Amino acid sequence: MEERSAARVRNELMADMAGVLAESETLRRQAGANMIVQDLSAELRLTLDPRSDEPLTLWARRLVRTCAEADEGLQTLARCLGYAEQQSSSVLALWRLVDEWDAMAFFKGGDLHPLRPALRRIRSTALLTALARRASHSRVQELEEWCDTGWEVFLHLAGNNTAADELPSSLAFLSLAAQHLVKEGRTEEAEELRRWNRKQAQLCGLTEVMADWQQDDFAPPGEPSLHPAYLLIQFEPDGVEPDRFYVSHWRQSDSDGWHPIPGETEKLHRDELAAKVDFLVERAEERWTDLRQPVVIELVLPWSLLAEPVEWWHRETDTPVPIPLAMDYSVVIRSFERLRKAAWHRAWNNRWRRLKDRPAESRPHWSRPEQSAFHLERELKEDDQVVCLVLSEPPGTDSPTAQAEFVAALRAGVPALLWDRRGPGTDFREAAADILQDRGLSRLLDHTRRWRNEALALGPEGWDGHVGRHLALLLDDPERLPGPPAPAGGPEGDGADAG
Structure with a gap:
């Protein structure tokens, strides 16, 4: 497969995001589009063009490009669409693309699509959750609703923060995913992931950190946990x-x-x-x-x-x-x-x-x-x-x-x-x-x-x-205290680093 340039990857992602917005029930209506623009303008503190008589896809493409140039702009776009549509198929599709945009930026514009076929075949929610927890040192506890295959989990982890002395969660996840594929008898796919992982570790100066990454204590879900x-x-x-x-x-x-x-x-x-x-x-x-x-x-x-x-x-x-x-x-x-x-x-x-x-x-x-x-x-x-x-x-x-x-x-x-x-x-x-x-x-x-x-x-x-x-x-167990609650009336606290 021909490797795509960084510019092509960015353009294709923005086109895909615009296509998702154009299919959204909210943006198809003038009142809905105006509401999204108002929410975005307030959160990003930008003046955005309202929807005009031009084709919806062209207006959506300009909106996506403007958001892409703002700090946290694309995440804000997905969040604002979620205010209107909750967890609609459009919202979930947009979040997947936003995660891919962030992952592309994390990997310096590299083409990630060669990893997609193997990772998309990993679909067990229990397995994916266990892999994500292990890879993120338990910072990710639950998967977002749009993270339903290994591909989406990998992209989402690439946008999460990692401590300076740790292997990035996304690379750790690939390492664990490759181990799982070997156990499934899919050794060629596993080796593809490992080659890509080794190359990225070398480019990031993380070869020694990758070598120290321990997998022996990881056990995929099998028997039910004794811990409720x-x-x-x-x-x-x-x-x-x-x-x-x-x-x-x-x-x-x-x-x-x-x-x-x-x-x-x-x-x-x-x-x-x-x-x-x-x-x-x-x-x-x-x-x-x-x-x-x-x-x-x-x-x-x-x-x-x-x-x-x-x-x-x-x-x-x-x-x-x-x-x-x-x-x-x-x-x-x-x-x-x-x-x-x-x-x-x-x-x-x-x-x-x-x-x-x-x-x-x-x-x-x-x-x-x-x-x-x-x-x-x-x-x-x-x-x-x-x-x-x-x-x-x-x-x-x-x-x-x-x-x-x-x-x-x-x-x-x-x-x-x-x-x-x-x-x-x-x-x-x-x-x-x-x-x-x-x-x-x-x-x-x-x-x-x-x-x-x-x-x-x-x-x-x-x-x-x-x-x-x-x-x-x-x-009452004093070792199991609730954490700080989310703000009253705020959005569900299931996102961010919680997975």
Whole structure:
């Protein structure tokens, strides 16, 4: 195949981008084109020509060229089209071309098309995600929606930042992709990738760095990971309007470390929270179609929401038979107050570390309703092996006793709390004793889910009478903290270096 010059590659890419814009439903309409121009002008701080009576393709070509000459101009163009069309086929096609433009610039105008046939045959989302994580030192956790083959992943990684002492992520990805092709018996294609990779490393002065690149510890996806994936959803009180909350969320599916990916933040009324959780779960499932590990949903709740039976909020509420979250997921609560109160974190971290080092010595503690909160906290702080406190009253109510008991547990650093939302009864004491039969934290979630499954087996007509329907488990891991949320009302935080 004839190698194309840098000028030809650039011209062909701009022509392809213009063609995508000309096919866009938004730009075909005068009002839509005006809106895109306004958004672009505001973000790029440029004066752009409005759409005229000339052929749409010619106007789009001038628009693309103007954006290409501006810093981050083409990325801004794709983003502005996304404002209007979300993840339409035009938006995805434009992002693919923008990534190729950035990759071409990274490789000094070199023709990348010889790599395309082999890389396009790698289509497993699970494999591509694993390769991208390994190549990027876990900076990329999820793939963008337009990165559906190895070709698109390679181009996207070429536009990402790399530390000065690291092999660029795109070259590392090619190295791993070649290794995969060898295992698939496609040795000629693998050697083509390796030759190209070696040439680029030599041109960039990275021959020694390439030689040091270690692949031995990379294992493609096979057996399901023992590490769960997490969907964290946080509800932060507005502070002014008591029935409104800022809802933030993070996804985490990396088995090699804790790298939560933030999503958007929205301000919602209390009545809208359950529907928002349903929406976020569906979005996560769309992202995790090839995920093999189990999924845990963690809901970071303030005091005012602790009485909500969040484990039994419905998913797929637009179907004839919605189902509770507890049917498909392990659901746990986390404390918003503890996450925000840094003065409580030293005790929390210290107790957690001791429990990890000596799990066999850990034990539960049962709060007694007649005991004062002062003496409860004193007892907890005297026994640093307490892993879980069984509450005598359900939190999230107007009860001063319940609030004092809850705060005592948080100040003492106890990572797990267990309660019955109805208030303790004989059936709860039996269930709690069963849940706490094992030392440490490892089986708390499994045992709690087993009791919930027993309630589910009775169906909606009978589960309210079963203790499993009313069990609440707060399980706080200080080593798994949510990252900063995306700005309120901002775009979904799934892009940039998050992959």
